[in-house]
Amino acid sequence: MAALRLATSAARRAPSAIHISRRGYAEASDKIKLSMALPHQSIFSSTDVVQVNICAATGDMGILANHVPSVEPLRPGVVEVIESSGSKKWFTSGGFATVHPNNTLTINVVEAAPLEDFSTEAVRTNLQEALRVASGNGTEEDKLEARIEADVYESLQHALGSK
Amino acid sequence: MSAVTWRGVFTFNKYSQITASAVRKSLKEEQRLASEKRGITALRYQVWENGKGGNQVTLDPAQESDPKKKTAAV
Numbered sequence: 184m185a186a187l188r189l190a191t192s193a194a195r196r197a198p199s200a201i202h203i204s205r206r207g208y209a210e211a212s213d214k215i216k217l218s219m220a221l222p223h224q225s226i227f228s229s230t231d232v233v234q235v236n237i238c239a240a241t242g243d244m245g246i247l248a249n250h251v252p253s254v255e256p257l258r259p260g261v262v263e264v265i266e267s268s269g270s271k272k273w274f275t276s277g278g279f280a281t282v283h284p285n286n287t288l289t290i291n292v293v294e295a296a297p298l299e300d301f302s303t304e305a306v307r308t309n310l311q312e313a314l315r316v317a318s319g320n321g322t323e324e325d326k327l328e329a330r331i332e333a334d335v336y337e338s339l340q341h342a343l344g345s346k
Numbered sequence: 347m348s349a350v351t352w353r354g355v356f357t358f359n360k361y362s363q364i365t366a367s368a369v370r371k372s373l374k375e376e377q378r379l380a381s382e383k384r385g386i387t388a389l390r391y392q393v394w395e396n397g398k399g400g401n402q403v404t405l406d407p408a409q410e411s412d413p414k415k416k417t418a419a420v
Contacts, residue, residue, distance in 0.1 A: 222384070223384055259365045259368075259369065274369060275369075276362065276365040276366040276368070276369040277361075277362050277365045277366075278362070293362050293363075293365070293366040294365075294366035294369045294370060294381070294384070295369075296369065296373055296377060296381075300373055300374055300377045301372050301373055301374065302372065302373065302374040302375070305371065305372050305373070305374070305378075306372045309368070309371055309372055313368075323355070324355060324356075327351065327352060327355050327356070328356075328364055330351075331352055331361065331364050331365060331368075332364060332365075332367075332368040335365050335368040335369060335372075336368065336372065339369075339372055
């Protein structure tokens with residue numbers, strides 16, 4: 184009798200056990216569908232990728248398959264897309280990354296370009312100019328704008344340096 | 347970090363415009379020229395009455411004549 188009760192309770196527990204195993208750690212062999220769009224171009228559209236590393240406002244994070252649904256604001260920084268064939272990096276100006284419940288990730292950003300499209304010299308001169316304006320005697324708004332730009336350039340320099 | 351301080355002064359749209367233009371300005375010459383036009387947001391309107399168009403009014407003339415010039419609009 185006890186054995187029968189054990190068997191039935193195990194049977195009753197079985198479906199939930201299957202459900203739990205689906206929500207465990209993501210396996211590296213699983214893929215997530217990535218859509219990455221700019222206002223003027225669509226870089227990925229429902230492409231199966233292994234992992235996406237993003238610069239979220241709260242910190243850097245890597246997204247694998249079956250990630251928990253979430254909305255992450257992006258700060259200016261690198262988005263790295265790892266496919267089974269290799270990885271590629273873009274520098275993005277900021278936007279949003281949304282993980283949908285159906286294993287889909289969408290990244291919407293205003294401006295993005297592959298790292299090799301950036302000129303180190305341009306970044307350096309722009310940074311100097313921005314820092315000069317930020318510490319100059321313009322209006323508070325101008326100085327803050329220059330400070331935001333300087334942060335972008337510093338982040339770009341860091342990304343290009345570690346390419 | 348400016349990330350915390352901009353909110354009181356700029357809207358999110360303005361902030362993302364600033365970061366986007368900074369990214370555009372850092373591109374290599376070829377890509378930069380191609381991307382420069384994207385930053386322009388210009389709007390003109392015209393009132394039509396009895397089948398005739400009135401004057402065209404440009405909302406932000408500075409933006410249309412010199413898109414690189416910074417405006418505090420938006």
